Structures are given as structure tokens and as C-alpha cells.
Amino acid sequence: MCKWLKSNKISLNASKTELLLFRHPNKELNYNLKIKIDGKKLLPSKYVKYLGLYIDSHLKWNFHTDILAPKLSRAIGMISKIRHYVNQNTLRTIYFGIFSSILTYGCQIWGQFANNNINRIIKLQDKVIRIINFAYYNASRNPLYNNSKILKLCDNIKLINFMYVHESLKGNLPLALNNNFIFSHNLHNYNTRGSILNKIVLPRVRTKVYGLKSINYESSLVWNNLVSKFGDKTLHLKTKNYCKNLITQYLIQNYHLT
Numbered sequence: 001m002c003k004w005l006k007s008n009k010i011s012l013n014a015s016k017t018e019l020l021l022f023r024h025p026n027k028e029l030n031y032n033l034k035i036k037i038d039g040k041k042l043l044p045s046k047y048v049k050y051l052g053l054y055i056d057s058h059l060k061w062n063f064h065t066d067i068l069a070p071k072l073s074r075a076i077g078m079i080s081k082i083r084h085y086v087n088q089n090t091l092r093t094i095y096f097g098i099f100s101s102i103l104t105y106g107c108q109i110w111g112q113f114a115n116n117n118i119n120r121i122i123k124l125q126d127k128v129i130r131i132i133n134f135a136y137y138n139a140s141r142n143p144l145y146n147n148s149k150i151l152k153l154c155d156n157i158k159l160i161n162f163m164y165v166h167e168s169l170k171g172n173l174p175l176a177l178n179n180n181f182i183f184s185h186n187l188h189n190y191n192t193r194g195s196i197l198n199k200i201v202l203p204r205v206r207t208k209v210y211g212l213k214s215i216n217y218e219s220s221l222v223w224n225n226l227v228s229k230f231g232d233k234t235l236h237l238k239t240k241n242y243c244k245n246l247i248t249q250y251l252i253q254n255y256h257l258t
Contacts, residue, residue, distance in 0.1 A: 002037055014040040018048045024209075025058045053106045061110040065117040068102070072124045075099040080131050091132055092148060099128055103153060108160045111153060113213055122153055146255035155251040159244065161219035162226055165200065166243050169236045180216050181223075198233045199224040226250075 005012050014037035021044050023029050035042045047056040047063045054064040075098045083091055103125060111118050126141050133144045145152055151159065164173075171178050181200045202220050205211025226247060227235055235243060 012037060014038050014042075017042060018045045019043065020045055020048050020055065021057055022059065023057060025060070051106075053110065060117075062117055064110050065121060069120060069124065071102050072099060072121065072128075075102060076124065076128045076131065079128055083131060083134070088132075092150070095128065095132060095148075095150070099125075100150075104156055104160075107153060107157055108164070108215060111157055112215060112218055114154070118153075125153055142255040146252055149252055151248060151251055152255075158222050158226075159247050159251065161215070161222040162247055163240065163244060164215070165219050165223040166236060167240065169200075172240075181220065198236055199227060 002012055017037055019033070019035060019042040021029060033042075033044075044057075047054050049055075054061075054067055056063055078098060079091070079094060082094065086094070103121070111121070127137075129135075129141060129144045129148060129150065130137060130139055132148055133139075135144055164177075165181055167173050168178055168181055169183075180203075184199050184201055200220050200223055202224075203211075203214070203216050205214070205217055211217060227233070229250070230246070238246075
């Protein structure tokens with residue numbers, strides 16, 4: 001690789017090159033890798049920063065949330081100070097600008113399933129929602145999300161998952177992601193409720209960690225659930241903005257009911 005880069009007059013900075021070995025946390029690897037770049041040996045890293053996400057060797061996202069939490073806390077501090085000098089519309093705009101933009105970046109990847117790290121981030125979002133609404137620290141959160149017309153983190157991920165399937169079915173994603181989902185009616189000729197509503201086939205999985213918790217599987221569940229709620233068999237033909245607004249309004253309305 002180094003020879004190819006050099007022959008094409010491209011330099012590879014060995015000091016900025018990292019080695020990460022992905023593996024199951026319960027399985028130790030017996031390795032003795034000797035990879036060198038220009039005489040400098042590469043040592044395995046515990047995590048690497050890639051496109052703003054901190055990826056560790058077990059894909060647990062612990063370190064990423066450790067970095068994310070202080071950033072969100074600083075944004076909460078700024079919103080807490082400025083809320084006394086602006087109206088609600090401006091405050092909501094500021095929320096999306098300095099808090100939500102950080103919260104939702106890459107959340108489909110690192111926030112797909114609840115754990116202690118994700119719950120820590122959810123509590124920070126609950127805190128800022130109470131601050132925006134000038135509510136007590138222990139006020140019920142659902143009415144506040146409904147009043148602010150803001151999605152919870154978990155529902156934002158549902159929306160992203162739904163739109164991922166929608167855009168994949170319409171062929172608007174990179175080629176490798178456009179063939180991940182299959183309609184039920186493409187597998188058989190007889191009518192079922194799933195085929196009539198244009199539900200998609202759940203991917204076959206072999207493990208809980210890498211199967212049931214995969215983005216494709218979870219996105220399929222979200223799609224099938226929401227098309228059942230709306231009973232609209234043409235959602236995959238609607239525009240991106242139409243579907244995004246429809247799902248957002250539906251999820252926010254549920255806060256009022258609960």
C-alpha cells in the first residue's frame with residue numbers, strides 16, 4: 001500500500017495512522033502483528049476518531065459517549081444562561097443549533113439500543129428540555145417534549161431508521177445500501193396483511209448482538225410498525241420530506257397521549 005501511494009505521489013503519515021482490531025469483548029486474540037510504515041511500527045489502539053465518531057475495538061461506544069456528554073453539558077449551560085433573554089422560538093432554534101446538532105450526529109450508529117451510556121445522554125436531553133420550558137428539574141418530560149415539538153433521542157433514531165429504509169427502497173442511497181430491504185409481496189404471490197401494506201422482510205439473523213441489534217434489523221422493525229400504524233401502502237412512493245414530517249408529527253403527538 002505504501003509503495004502504491006508513493007508511486008502515485010501520495011504521502012502516508014505514519015504518525016497519524018492507527019491500527020484497530022475489531023473483536024468480541026469475550027474473545028481474546030492471540031496475535032503478533034508486525035505492521036510498519038516507513039520503518040515505524042503500528043501499535044493497536046483502543047479507539048480511533050473517525051468522521052467525528054470515537055470507535056473502539058468492541059463497538060461499545062463507551063468512549064464516544066464519554067466525549068459526547070461534556071459537550072452536551074456545555075451546551076446546556078449556554079442555553080440555561082441565554083433563555084432569560086430570548087423568546088421561545090429563538091430558544092428552540094438555539095437548541096437545534098448547539099445541542100441537537102451534537103446529540104443526533106451519528107446517533108443511528110452509537111445510540112441504536114439503550115444501555116447505561118445512552119441513558120446518560122437521554123438524561124441530558126431531558127434536562128435541557130426542562131430548562132427550555134422553565135420547568136422544575138423533576139417535571140414530567142413528555143408534555144414538555146410535546147410543547148416544544150422536539151423528538152426524544154430514541155424517537156429521533158426511529159425516524160432516521162424509517163427514512164433509511166425509505167431512501168433505500170427508492171434507490172437514493174449509495175449502491176451498497178440500496179439492496180438491503182425486500183418487500184414481503186416479492187417473496188410470494190398470496191396476499192397477507194404484510195404484503196398489502198408493503199411491509200418488508202425481516203433480515204435473517206444468527207446472533208443477538210450482531211443480528212437483532214443490527215441497524216438493518218431494527219430499521220425493518222420500525223418500518224413495519226409504522227406502516228401498520230398509518231395503513232398507507234404507498235409510503236415508499238411518497239417524498240422524503242412528506243414522510244419525515246408525517247413520522248415526526250406522529251411521534252410527537254404520542255407524547256401528549258402518554
